[in-house]
Amino acid sequence: VTVCCVAADPPAEAWVKGGPVDPNLLGATTRSFLAKVLTSLMDRFEQDDDKDTVAAAGEALAQLAMLLGGPGVHSVTQRLIDTCLQLLQQEHICQSSDDELDGEEDHDGALWEAVSELLM
Numbered sequence: 001v002t003v004c005c006v007a008a009d010p011p012a013e014a015w016v017k018g019g020p021v022d023p024n025l026l027g028a029t030t031r032s033f034l035a036k037v038l039t040s041l042m043d044r045f046e047q048d049d050d051k052d053t054v055a056a057a058g059e060a061l062a063q064l065a066m067l068l069g070g071p072g073v074h075s076v077t078q079r080l081i082d083t084c085l086q087l088l089q090q091e092h093i094c095q096s097s098d099d100e101l102d103g104e105e106d107h108d109g110a111l112w113e114a115v116s117e118l119l120m
Contacts, residue, residue: 021070034072042076046083051094051111058114065118080118087115
């Protein structure tokens with residue numbers, strides 16, 4: 001869906017690392033799409049107590065950031081940073097479960113991979 005929005009309304013020029021993070025560099029269709037999906041993804045990334053859900057939301061956010069660059073995630077940058085810090089410090093709600101599962105390392109691996117992708 002993201003690729004279709006970008007293809008339907010491509011930015012005037014491709015964003016490069018270190019470039020301006022002005023969301024207005026994105027097309028109107030892309031900005032409209034982001035307004036709808038970023039809220040939902042961030043809610044899951046910040047507040048869900050399931051590691052797989054948090055990892056999936058983080059992965060989706062990382063994909064948006066890689067595809068659209070800074071302008072694509074500008075509106076949620078500080079929230080992304082704060083949540084990544086919570087995860088790295090193991091203070092996120094999904095990491096405070098009293099139920100220790102046998103496959104905990106598998107869930108942690110997916111979580112760390114998602115955080116790593118976001119920090120790239």
